[in-house]
Amino acid sequence: MSRAAQTVDMTLGDPKKRILAFAFPIFLSQLFQQCYNAADTLIVGKIIGNEAQAAVSSSGSLIFLFISFFVGTGAGAGVVISRYFGAGDEKKVSRAVHTAVLISGICGIVLSFAGTLFVPTVLRWMGTPDNVLPQSIEYFRVYFIGSFASILYNACTGVLNAVGDSRRPLYYLIFSSVLNIVLDVVFLLVFRRVAAAAAATVISQAASVLLCFRQLRKKGTVYCLEWQKLRLDRAMLREILRNGLPTGVQNSVIGFANVLVQTNINSFGDMAMSACGSYSKLEGFAFLPITCFSMALATFIGQNLGAKQYDRARSGARFGIWTSVIMAEVIGVLMYILAPILIGLFINTGEASAAEILAIGVLQCRTISLFYCLLSFSHCIAGICRGAGKAVVPMIIMLSVWCIFRIIYITAAMHISHDIVLLFWAYPITWTISSVIYLIYYLKSDWIHAFERGTI
DSSP, X not given: OOTTTTOOOTTSSOHHHHHHHHHHHHHHHHHHHHHHHHHHHHHHHHHTOHHXXXXXXXXXXXXXXXXXXXXXXXXXXXXXXXXXXXHTOHHHHHHHHHHHHHHHHHHHHHHHHHHHHHHHHHHHHTTOOTTTXXXXXXXXXXXXXXXXXXXXXXXXXHHHHHTTOOHHHHHHHHHHHHHHHHHHHHHHXXXXXXXXXXXXXXXXXXHHHHXXXXXXXXXXXXXXXXXXXXXXXXXXXXXXXXXXXXXXHHHHHHHHHHHHHHHHHHTTOHHHHHHHHHHHHHHHHHHHXXXXXXXXXXXXXXXXXXXXXXXXXXXXXXXXXXXXXXXXHHHHHHHHHHHHHHHHTTSOTTSTTHHHHHHHHHHHHHHHGGGHHHHXXXXXXXXXXXXXXXTHHHHHHIIIIIIIIHHHHHHHHHHHOOOHHHHHTHHHHHHHHHHHHHHHHHHHSOTTTHHHHTOO
């Protein structure tokens, strides 16, 4: 078996070039993913109307709440695989791959049942307006029926990313994005129901999973997937969970806090839901440099610490942080300037509510967008921590700041004044606090050797 086949060894070559070469395909893949996520909202709004658009556009926080735990836990497999790949231990890479794929399949089945069953209850708890509720339930039930494919897709691309192959996930996502947009238009024109948009997403995700499996099944690769080897290796499962559970918990508590924010947004009515949902799709584009560099740093740090190349890990970390922060802030400035045009893309301007929806969306965008540099910094340090095997650090920070403090702030702010702009400020405030804490940890802790010493 060739260790180099279909992989990229990030312990060799110029760290800057390695990180950029790895991050760029992820950037493009996230761009296409965001495009097809935004396509649901945009196409639904234009074809069916703003009320249906509100049902779909408010989906992000609820989907993240249900899926984030399993995706975050699965990220632990990527850390384990990258470390063993960097150390040149092919047998343990194989054991980790087979354990990760099997546990992801099990989690996907659990999520499909739980999501479909509990969606109506959660939507009512979130205070979804009565005129939007039936379409929201319809959309989410179809989406969660196919969430099995989403979990498996993240697991498979996580394997590929862990061994330095970020190009194939890009190709699969481009195919999936184009398919989703085509199916969105066709299904919505024919059926004119929000469930059609969810069905288009499910089908496109299933197609991308099949492409992933086709690659993972190739002989001669360090990650070759063989059905007869699928089993839950206890030692490997413990290691994956030790690295992944903190990230899963972190994602879940952030998801819970975001659902609380969405619940308060819902209290302002369907126009606020539509406006904030439109902004959330735009915000996804700001996450592009954040996601690609945090993932690149986790893999780079994991491989290089596995190979005990500590100075290389430090220099790569510094480069990744600065590049991500600058890119995120550039996007934030552009969004601030172009907010009316960008928000207007998602609105059916022929409806009477269009002007108010646009005003709320622009207000949210201009309140938050200039602080994207802080969001980027927090995520980059979190990625470094995960790569170093210290996923518990970002879990503690996110739990205390992005969940507990954010909830306290929102509860107090809404009690003082029921003003939607106070909700928007919850994000910049908590990003600032977490960035300060992360900076102190990054500068003062020995994260380079923490994995070996068993400390945080």
